[in-house]
Amino acid sequence: MNMQTRTPPSTQPDDGYGFSDRIQHQLDHAGRLCAGQGGRMTQQRRDVLGLILSASAPVGAYDLLEQLKTSGRKPAPPTIYRALDFLLEHGLIHRIERLSAFVPCTHLQHEHTHDHAHAQTEPCLHSAQFLICRTCGGVTEIADAPRVLDVLKTICDKKNFTMQSASVEVEGVCEDCAQAATGQKGHAPTPN
């Protein structure tokens, strides 16, 4: 009588954080990725990555710490920072410098169901570009902008500077928030 059809088809034991099937898949994928690079995706690291994937906005280290505490363990800061370092090194997350917070790398989010080239060959070259909205706090990774990197590479070449990593962070107001703001002027005010 015990129907097990609801169990998500994850290769790992249940994470205990109620991660959705989609995220479990992404976690499995991430595990395969760093295994391929000789890294070990432990439960701890998996949990941290899962929490970052679950969040709808950048998450701070101490936020993660709090969330991890709800489970059995009582981690201290080094635990989190070590996990974050690992995930950064393997190109699974990015750090938004202006926010001291972390987001998943898009190549995990948009995972095209199969292991495609982008993720395999070079996990984002340790570089990323972000649009940060001051109004809603949302962050968009601009993955379609290799041009930015190209320009930077050209500059670095000219100056004989060896580029190891790069970050581009643009702050401003996103389309939705701008519309909401102008809408407010014209029509009835739409509160937050």
Next chain:
Amino acid sequence: MNMQTRTPPSTQPDDGYGFSDRIQHQLDHAGRLCAGQGGRMTQQRRDVLGLILSASAPVGAYDLLEQLKTSGRKPAPPTIYRALDFLLEHGLIHRIERLSAFVPCTHLQHEHTHDHAHAQTEPCLHSAQFLICRTCGGVTEIADAPRVLDVLKTICDKKNFTMQSASVEVEGVCEDCAQAATGQKGHAPTPN
């Protein structure tokens, strides 16, 4: 008998930090700039800017705090952060996110003896590009790279994102340090 020929021609009273004539000039220039924007360059702010201009590398807020203490006053963190905020708002310094440290904006450094257009019209549009050397800690502002900004602007336009400020930080190894490293292999080691 009292020769006054050594007194620097600064418009401000002596700053008490032994700033060079060159820096005093830059400070005076900065003062005129923010006066033009309705800002008041107080002694405190002038001191902080002077210390940042004097440094050969990015300076942290608490570094500045220590240096300010050598003078008569005993400032606390808010003092520094307020001065830094002011200088940032008026485009006189930049914050390097990856280092939590501050550098002068190049348009002060390269001051072309006369008040030229760049500085007057738009103090760097709150955006800057930096090359950060992991070996020597040096930072170079890439002023000759409007292309980077142009590309970013194009991207933001396409996404209807209103850009208010942007930062580009490239980490790696600068030419000098790279040479020193390869030199070490071939010849006698050249210690730091």
Next chain:
DNA sequence: GAAGTAATGTAATATTATTACATATCATTG
């Protein structure tokens, strides 16, 4: 010189991150 604004002083505390060292886990291999 009184009122109002802008700037600074001061104490306390919040937030983010690291150090140093002890313990545990895992993968081999003898």
Next chain:
DNA sequence: CAATGATATGTAATAATATTACATTACTTC
């Protein structure tokens, strides 16, 4: 399996960076 070595985690303390809230001072303008 026991011994080993490498990797990962636990733990306590503390460092480094930044902000809040409120009192005081200084500057400007009328």
